Amino acid sequence: MTHPPSAGGQQLRPSQTAQGGAWLSNFRPDDAPAAQQLIDSLHFFSSTTFRQGLTKHLHSVLTHTVPAERPAALYSVHSSDTSGTMFTGCLEPLVPSAGGSELIVQNIVRATEREFDNTVVSKQTTSLELLKDRRVRRLVFLSDYAGSGDEAINYARTWLRNPTIRSWRSLKLVQLHLVLFAASTTALKRLEAGSWYDGVHVLHYGMDFPSVDWEQSERDHIRTVCNTYAPSMNAARGWGDSEGLVVFEHTIPNNLPMIVRQTKGRSPYGKWVPFFSHRTAPQELMKSLADYRPDFDRQRRLRAIRQPRLAAASHLQTMERPELARIIDVLAHVAGRRRNPAQLAAALGISIPAAMEITLLAQHLGLLDEQTRLTDAGWQELRKAKARPRRVASGLQGSTEPYYPRQLKGSR
Template identity: 25%
Template sequence: MVSNDQFRREMKTLLKRACGEQSAPPVAAYAVHNLPKNFAPHYFDCTGPHAPITSLRCPSTVHTGSELIVQNILLKSATALNVLVDATVEQMHASRVHRVLLVTDNIASGQEISTFLAFMQANPRLRSWKSFGWLRFEIVTHSITESALASLRRKAVVHFEQLSRTFETTDWSDQQLEEVRALCRKYGSIKRETLGRKNAESLQVFGHTFGNGTPAIMRQTTGRQGTTWSPLLPHGRDYALESTEMAALQGYRAPHSLLAALRRLGRTNPIRVLRSARVDAQARNRSLAGKYGPGILALLSAIDAGHRRPVDLMKAGAMSLTRLHSVARASYDLKLIEGYADFASAFHSDSHSGDPRSASPLDEVKLSLTDRGREVLRRRARVRTPKPRPAVPAAEEPGHLSIRAVDATSPPPSPAKPPAPYYPQQLR
């Protein structure tokens, strides 16, 4: 669940990072909106008539629903970031625009953004500029699924804040995953979207909307037989959730596999472990352990498990890119990791060549543990002997004193094991 305030705050930061230096030429930005898959013979900024002759009017840009929120953020940030919002081709030529940003809130299947990108590149002048290397298209999205990220990076540069939550990012077992999928298929009434559009299996919800990548049973209002269905997300996609509904959704967090791994290792109190690693930290970072303790331990555990690239660490630690950068900086100040300098440079840089076939600067970053970081993990992974509980005397009848003979040669009774802690795995 991403609240309205969080979405606006993080989108402004993401746009600032994607636009780069203000002294650079202006950047053209467009809020992505839904288009028919077969939009030909039309294209971006077309005026007609087209060949073959058609009676259809050229489409005009009409923003609805979540597109209005993105459009509003772009307009409010336009002056500070030197951005041309919804510029025509002539305006782009007059301002010598070299970069075009296609901005959206969430990408689940990638179908909508792929169609919009093709619609923009179908313009003859833009296609010509792109072929000469004078113009490049980039995608800016708050959240994106891992599968869509891998697919879209072959078409354009992708700037994003976090990986979208899906079925695969939960702590469900294989059996539970199949049970959930069977439930969605059994009761989903929207054809081809029982698991979300293109089987995206998305669990990402925003305060202002939710994508069609979410399973149908979460948003449909009619069951398979025409019966009334009360969905978990009670409003249509074009309407924001009420504050009470948002609070109810934000109160639940699907357990993550990394958290389960930490619990199995007994790492339930990372703050105490990290206090000793704070000795050499700078004075301004004296509260790092208390503020970033759980995140630091999650980061160290993920690196130790073999996840070294930022995208892999975001998935393993269930962190946004901004959160991962803050935690990595705190870990670096505590001398727990190496490679932060390259991460910080890639995080703040927009020096991508623009060729989708080339690697993103973040893909070339690899973080590693220092000896101090490995020592922190080793100390937390030690098996701790449970403390024996005090013996409880047997109940005696009132007025009687029981005297028992104790054999000194017999081994002491083994202490009773404490009950395993309870971790809820599903909504009640």
């Protein structure tokens, strides 16, 4: 993925933009470094990257994860009455008008319905009767992001309050699936722990305070800054204290810390200078930071899981064997008891499908078993990767002395 270059040829950081520099003027000198670390840890997704990524992920789920022997009904997740029931009163699965992320997601739904022909339906399943007539067996809900998980959970509940849907599900006649472009640590934990969905399929995971590679002292300082400079403690670290770090071109999620998106705050220097404006971002800022990602410090990640020798050798491995570096990283994190694809994805700074692909490759090579545990060959490869490269000195030494053979050729 390419990043916008700065004048020095490096990717431009949020703190290096005019908007970022002005925003940092809100903070006291001892808090400014933590504030800078916060905005430089944001992940920016352009509308193009978001649309292409979610479309590809959805198609993969529909093709490989959700069997297609019966049509799948596809809907976009949207905010609804927390006590409402689907197909009751005015509550319907299709929203007549929408904006922002909901509009983009609905466009993806319509395009997918056309591409998959009869195996994916949406407009033709706006009632229980139509769902029954089409013999739909999977309800697939699509959304851009789960920060706290509230919206996705509430949406599933509106369906499950319907006695017919609840009955079909208890008889295993229908399943509920959720497809997300991204989910925070908090949201995915809630979604997987509950019984609302039969499957949760996430492309990008983490990108929040718990998953970023800050030192604990840095994380504590950043949290203190978020609490100190926000107008109130309510959502100071994002909705539901979800501590998100994701920014979309089409919307600013409400699980970002308040100090990043507020227009009024508690600055000791007077009027607050905003970075974002509530749920929108200046167009010029988004253009400068399109698809910006924080630097991935592989050595720091390895040291954090107590792999200092591997961290010391990691630069040479990446340069000499880049195709094996990710496999070695997976082995190291599995050795540290991180076997879940989402955990591996966050640790490696890649998508969940990419982490699953590398894991499958390691299993194919015999380095991991089917339970994602290191095999003897995997442990051996990990030990080999930790070894420092041997320095082989030449056996020939230069000399100005004349050479006199000690033995004639052919004599014994």
